[in-house]
Amino acid sequence: MDLPLRTRLLGAFVGVVVLSGALTILAGSFLINRMVIGEAERRVVLGLKTAHAMWERRLDEALKVCMVMAGGDGHMVEKLPSHQAVVQRSLDKLRIECGYDFLQILDSRGIIFAAARGDNKGAQASSSPIIKRVLLEKKPVAGLSILPIKALSMENDTLAARTRIRVLPTPHAKPGGQDEITNAMVLEAAAPIMNQRRQLIGVVRVGTVINQNYDFVDFVRENVFTAVTYDGKNLGTVTIFQGDVRITTNVVGADGQRAIGTRVSEEVYDQVLGQGKMWIGPAFVVDSWYISAYEPLRNIQDDIVGMLYVGILKKRYDDMRRQAMILFIV
DSSP, rough: OOOOHHHHHHHHHHHHHHHHHHHHHHHHHHHHHHHHHHHHHHHHHHHHHHHHHHHHHHHHHHHHHHHHOSTTEEEEEHHHTTTTHHHHHHHHHHHHHHTTTTTEEETSBEEEESSSSSTTTTOOOSSOOOHHHHHHHHHHHHEEEEEEEEHHHTTTHHHHHHOOOOOOOOOOOOOOOOOOOOEEEEEEEEEEOOOOOOEEEEEEEEEEEEEEHHHHHHHHHHTTOOEEEEEEEEEEEEEEEETTTEEEEBOOOOTTOOOOBBOOOOIIIIIIIIIOOOEEEEEEETTTTEEEEEEEEETTTOOOOEEEEEEHHHHHHHHHHHHHHHHHHH
16 A cells, blocks of 8 residues: 655655764764774873883983093092092982982993992992993993893892782783793993093993882873873873883772783784884773883893883773763764
């Protein structure tokens, strides 16, 4: 039976309205999702660039301290034998003021001649790639080093204890891996001490152990994201990894503590540590999803030794997107 013309016109009109509404909602959902997630990704990329610049600035500052101390035609080394106690007190005062974990003066063979603290006089320090390069090239050098815990235990037992980190089982992490971190990631700088004849007579060395040192990650977070929380978690987070293990972070686990010893997700591991590429996008971090940016950290030999991470809690942007969609549909 043929429907009346009015009914057919009404049905066609309703169909067009429903189809148009559905297409509009789909297009709006796509655009809102793209805008919200895109804005989050832009923010974490900017945060990663800022963190990288701050990291480089720390290296530059450490290098300048070494270069200033190494100046003066070797007078510092000449005074050491007769003024050992005075020099050690001066070194320790400078170490504390500059915030370093160790400050040392080495001889031309890389043997510790004087140190700000610790009973490590006479210890060999040339195992450090930084010191090896300074002794070889006679030029100032700064960068990342991975040093054995034994090298720090002579400097300070507390420092060595801070280095040791138990690796925790982490969802989405790559199978296998080590059970414990027993090496220290060190931000290190050194400069040669030259005499008037331009001969190498010593080296000034400073270093900051990154393991469980929260100064840098908290400084970056407060300056990039401020100390804002969302749903009980830090909104913006910063982490330094040694390999795939978090050695300093303000990511908080389910217990409310810093997620030290947890590992990165397998997909990030493969791209950043495996291929040496940046990662930008959603990533599972400990127990939540974050819009994340990762980049590899390299030592002076250009080997990848860890990662620098900046991320924003994804749940906040999911909630923003959901609220925008509700308003759009209404």
